[in-house]
Amino acid sequence: MYPAAFEYHAPASIQETLGLLGRLGDDAKLLAGGHSLVPMMKLRLARPKHVIDLRKVPGLAGVREEGGSIVIGAMTTHWQVESSPLLCEKCPILSDTASVIGDPQVRNLGTIGGSLAHADPAADIPATAIALGAEFVCEGPKGRRTVKVDEWFQGLMQTALHEDEILVEIRFPAWPAGSGGAYMKFPHPASRFAVVGVAAMVTLDGKGACTKAGVGVTGAGTKAVRAKGVEAGIVGKTLDQATIEGAAQNAADGVDVQADLQGSVEYKQHLCRVFARRAIEAAVKRARG
Amino acid sequence: MATVTDERLFGKSIKRREDPRFITGQGRYVDDLKLPGMTYAAFVRSPNAHARIRRIDTAEAARHPGVVAIFTGQDMTGVNSLPCGWDLRKEKGVPGVIQDLAIVPHMPLSTDAARHVGDPVAVIIADSQDAALDAAEKVRLDWEVLAAVTATDKAAAPGAPVIHAGAPGNVAFQWEIGDAAATDAAFEQAAVTVKKRIVNQRLVANAMEPRACVARYEDATGELTLWVTSQNPHVHRLLMCAFVLGIPEHKVRVIAPDVGGGFGSKIFLYSEEVVCSWVSRRLKRPVRWTSTRHEAYLTDAHGRDHVTDAELALSKDGKMLGLRVRTTANLGAYLSTFAPAVPTFLYGTLLNGVYEIGAIHCHVSGVFTNTTAVDAYRGAGRPEACYVLERIVEAGALALRMDPIELRKKNFIPKFSGAHQTLVAVAYDSGDYPAATDKLLRIFDYKAFRAEQEAARKQGRLLGVGFSTYIEACSIAPSKVVGALGAGAGLYESAKVRVHPTGTVTVFTGSHSHGQGHETTFAQLVAHELGIPIEQVEIVHGDTGSIAFGMGTYGSRSGSVGGTAILMSLNKIKDKGRQIAAHLLEASPKDIEYSKGQFQVRGVPGKAVPFGAVALTAYVPHNYPEGLEPGLEETSFYDPSNFCFPFGAHACVVEVDRETGLVKVLRYVAVDDVGNVINPMIVDGMVHGGIAQGVGQALWEGAVYDERSGQLVTGTMTEYALPKADQLPMYETDRTVTPTPVNPLGVKGAGETGTIAATPAVVNAVVDALVPLGVDHFETMPLTPERVWNAIRRATTR
Structure with a gap:
């Protein structure tokens, strides 16, 4: 099936993305890896008028350690999470979880942020995010804020992310030795x-x-x-x-x-x-x- | 000039010649076709399972940019119903008919009502695919929604909504085979009887390439060309021309180019190709339609869907005295092309299996429901028969507390040659059923498994083995026989062999390859017979414009029926070549023999003419036999004298997770007897794929309708669970070889054995694993973890 017609945007910065979100509001959907949104669009169950592709926005992908926490950019693919040496060493449950998502094609394109923001009730990563006590860094017109995982999942495909915000990164606080x-x-x-x-x-x-x-x-x-x-x-x-x-x-x-x-x-x-x-x-x- | 080779290719696992094209994306499929002036079709389909059409308002859709035309069924005057090609009626003398087939109309675009979700009622033609799809959403449909019935066992219940005025009570036909009185008598004498409800669930074929068509009408010549995803382009042409559109056949060319799988679903004539052909004539522009995957789920003919009550009567020592079978077969909303044949003559006639059974009786009711039409799906009737028989035999073994292999061995038809007449009309061609089972048990090491199972049970692990000793009927089919049973067509095959002046060969076959590998197997056969390199042989198929006639590919018929037609033409080529060679060698044709690519005087290999030289002489006939026509090209039609009956024995080992009910297939061993084998690698491939589909039916697949709404719940690949490679073990396959006497190649057919044998083997294995817990049967497949868990729970809390 072909999706209904939509306008495609490829912003080059977070600021530009937020500007588009502010302007387009309800009519826009953010596209990360596309493995939840695009199938729904092809079945015409979702028909956004505007699609804002986050893949050209720099600085949204990558895994790093910061003050003992693991920080993963929202646009980091499942495969990057699965194969990250840092995660395999410091937080193997995340790599393990990513490794059982879909199939290699899905993991090569699907993103951790896309999955957590879409909040499919059957997605894998949300369980692990809860177990680890993840924190979600969201950026909106008023700047950044952090949401704890226990507040994040609010209902069927509903999260604490505001309509004018994007999920920038997910922080996983360090767990003690043992x-x-x-x-x-x-x-x-x-x-x-x-x-x-x-x-x-x-x-x-x-x-x-x-x-x-x-x-x-x-x-x-x-x-x-x-x-x-x-x-x-x-x-x-x-x-x-x-x-x-x-x-x-x-x-x-x-x-x-x-x-x-x-x-x-x-x-x-x-x-x-x-x-x-x-x-x-x-x-x-x-x-x- | 052709060079000569003495390579014997029959029986060699040479690699498939077509694969480089497919795996490098160079296959040419219908959807790849681009024609000047092309228009695109999108169908407006019913969202309701059963509803009367009050009004179809196309005004807004017609204003959508790019829309060329919109048609409803009302516009298609002079177009007839899609035909049913199998006529189960007493007046036709069809044996076993109790209630005549209700031949209900199936208009390409329904004008009165929708009878299943996805039933097409209008078509949008636009300059682009996007425009057509967008406009289709703007058609306003006013429906009077009616009550729907989807469940097989409720279709004919009192008060069920009537789907066709011509089929009161929704019963399409009633049919029987066997001897009811003798069967009743056998049950009277039985020491032990078992009775089980055995449901063979509905399946979706899921060919990798969805259906598609391009129709191009040329006004100047009045010719229509239809490219279509078809397993049998000549049958498509015949049905469309003679029955639906009334266009003369000589003005219609049907081309089925590369086709990505069929599994039966591309045999049939569908609404979409008829509508596109009609529209192309009307608009004088080419029209293309390609099914989406969701449309494929809603409209490709589904498979199976039987509800059966089966009973087996046994003597105290385990002889099978009688088999009584009562089946309700769900035909869906309309009669698909060969629908009535599948649950009757392709089903009841196989219930004798590989066993000597005292008496058999089988009664079948076909019913209409508000579901997608059901027709042949890989195996078609034979998997249903095999499943019923292999399940009830296992149930019999349990009741007798007898080893399932021992019970089977006690009842096998002994090795025979010539023919073995069954109690259900057909006569088997050749068979050695005990041998296949013996070979299976040797490979499998049955004793060792039972010891392993016992040890595992002590650790709380649930291991089980299931067997399936199957028979199937293929090489479809002797025309006179099927004609007497109600078929609207003959089931022969044609082949033209054209030898070019340089000695290369083009074969035009009426068989159609949509994954089977004919371009390799047939070329192999030709190269083997003529002793020429395979590179010098080209196989042409799938085009009514270049092929004399053809009945296509299904029912494992291509090697045996299509291959024999090729062999007959090759023999004619050799006969003519002998006359030419005799002339050149100044010998008598009766003294000329053909060997290793040359015609030679018998016993004098030095006195010979190569095949290529004879070919050249045939086209440059300067020095040529008096009265012999130039040229070297022969056509043959082969009509088999009987079906062929492949058989075999499969074993499957599973482990059941007691906590979750999840079944894991640990081992799968298959011993098949498909007669002689032209290319073992290709046959193994077909067995592998067939087993995957068979296991898929047992454990994962199943088309589910919501009974209340009539919606197909499993309408996408994210809901309908196809088997995946990581769910299957490495198969162990082997063969016994009992050549068929029916055709000179000795080949039986290998395309469906896996789907037939695997399903009961898996289910038997799961039951075997759970016997210690008290589980003895599963009524319904697939054996989902929840079903297995429930069965364990019910048994252990009893």
């Missing part, structure tokens, strides 16, 4: 999006007790959420099999699970629990080195 994380997903057989995906980060102290945890659940509901009940079930505890199993039982709490062809509410709740347990088990293994 931390490990893993993302486990149950892929949709056709799209490979997450039917259910769970990301878990844990920090273990010298005695093996969990001092900090982050668990994000994606896929099952209308937006990715923090599994607070799971986190509460493991923090302060020694993570033996029974503890993990018990905590994972809370994985579907607070998830507005949606039934579809891939499963009933009950089945998807069950998958949330199974994948929470598996993700925590893998995270603990990594934390122990």
